[in-house]
Amino acid sequence: MPTSGGEIDGLAEGVVLAVTDLETHFPSRRGVAKAVDGVTFTLPRGRTVAVVGESGSGKSVTSLSIMGLIAPPGHVAGGRILHRDRKGVVRDLAKLSNAGFRHIRGPEIAMIFQEPMTSLNPLMRVGDQIGEMIALHERISRRALRARVIELLQLVEIPEPETRIDAYPHQMSGGMRQRVMIAMALACRPNLLIADEPTTALDVTIQAQILALLRRLQADLGMSVLFITHNLGVVAEIAHEVVVMYAGRVVEQAPVGDLFARPSHPYTRALLASTPNIARDIDAEGRRRPLAAIPGAVPPITALPPGCAFAPRCAHVLDACREGRPGLVAIAPDHVTRCIRRDLP
Numbered sequence: 001m002p003t004s005g006g007e008i009d010g011l012a013e014g015v016v017l018a019v020t021d022l023e024t025h026f027p028s029r030r031g032v033a034k035a036v037d038g039v040t041f042t043l044p045r046g047r048t049v050a051v052v053g054e055s056g057s058g059k060s061v062t063s064l065s066i067m068g069l070i071a072p073p074g075h076v077a078g079g080r081i082l083h084r085d086r087k088g089v090v091r092d093l094a095k096l097s098n099a100g101f102r103h104i105r106g107p108e109i110a111m112i113f114q115e116p117m118t119s120l121n122p123l124m125r126v127g128d129q130i131g132e133m134i135a136l137h138e139r140i141s142r143r144a145l146r147a148r149v150i151e152l153l154q155l156v157e158i159p160e161p162e163t164r165i166d167a168y169p170h171q172m173s174g175g176m177r178q179r180v181m182i183a184m185a186l187a188c189r190p191n192l193l194i195a196d197e198p199t200t201a202l203d204v205t206i207q208a209q210i211l212a213l214l215r216r217l218q219a220d221l222g223m224s225v226l227f228i229t230h231n232l233g234v235v236a237e238i239a240h241e242v243v244v245m246y247a248g249r250v251v252e253q254a255p256v257g258d259l260f261a262r263p264s265h266p267y268t269r270a271l272l273a274s275t276p277n278i279a280r281d282i283d284a285e286g287r288r289r290p291l292a293a294i295p296g297a298v299p300p301i302t303a304l305p306p307g308c309a310f311a312p313r314c315a316h317v318l319d320a321c322r323e324g325r326p327g328l329v330a331i332a333p334d335h336v337t338r339c340i341r342r343d344l345p
């Protein structure tokens with residue numbers, strides 16, 4: 001029910017973000033690419049939802065749609081993106097103007113990306129970049145600003161923040177730069193953080209440290225996190241809930257334990273089987289068991305098959321799978337799958 005300020009009722013208590021039937025299209029001469037095609041999921045307050053899938057599955061386009069950052073001629077063509085801000089006001093971000101987004105991006109929803117070097121200004125001291133973020137949204141004295149920035153650097157566990165505040169990005173390691181990006185994202189105390197592959201470019205040890213930091217911040221600040229990744233190992237580390245995407249659609253969603261213990265969709269099963277697992281993949285004599293790579297590739301979204309988009313690669317395909325597009329069905333409370341096969345062991 002819209003109200004005069006573009007605000008909307010109808011978001012369940014305790015939910016920060018509810019994406020319903022989201023459609024994001026990119027028109028081109030070859031037709032309309034439906035990069036996101038009817039995506040639905042909810043993000044409860046203080047929880048981490050991971051969106052996982054292979055390259056091209058529509059994860060980034062989903063997060064950019066939420067942030068209002070789809071560049072024309074791409075556009076959100078349908079669906080709702082209901083967001084509850086810190087004051088409890090609910091808005092449909094799918095209908096928000098660019099001007100409206102200026103009050104949302106930063107103070108309400110912040111985003112961190114894979115490569116901090118492309119988001120940080122190499123010519124500016126990191127402290128000034130974080131400070132700029134704060135000064136953009138509130139009036140604050142220079143002294144108080146510097147103290148706030150030092151506090152933020154402490155929060156993201158950067159050692160010697162009083163000195164590091166004056167460093168330039170190139171004087172920091174990749175892990176430290178990602179911490180700076182997280183500090184910038186947290187500068188205005190958003191209630192929702194979107195993290196798009198934030199650890200992909202880092203060494204595994206640094207990756208583990210950044211994931212631990214994000215987990216601690218999420219718990220301490222009660223933030224909701226939408227975490228985009230192609231890596232199920234990372235999902236296991238960070239997520240409460242998992243949304244599995246394939247060719248622009250959600251194919252399975254479940255609490256993390258449920259998804260790993262009882263994966264239902266053949267695509268989820270194949271993803272799990274193709275994820276390296278040291279304990280499983282190598283025996284005491286050092287013999288390797290081959291990884292079960294998923295045959296084929298995600299089809300181009302302009303040429304999806306008529307039925308299930310995964311059918312051409314699926315080991316369990318039936319004729320019926322190629323006929324109609326399967327709907328999402330609940331197989332347990334909070335666990336849905338887009339597969340007609342209920343008989344798989």
Ligand SMILES: Nc1ncnc2c1ncn2[C@@H]1O[C@H](COP(=O)(O)OP(=O)(O)OP(=O)(O)O)[C@@H](O)[C@H]1O
Pocket residue numbers: 026033035053054055056057058059060061062074230301
């Ligand atoms: N600006 C654009 N114009 C046309 N098509 C686009 C555009 N951006 C994305 N797409 C298409 O949308 C689909 C989904 O892309 P998206 O970047 O969301 O995938 P992803 O799952 O995030 O993959 P990756 O991990 O590689 O980023 C892809 O087929 C991509 O080619």
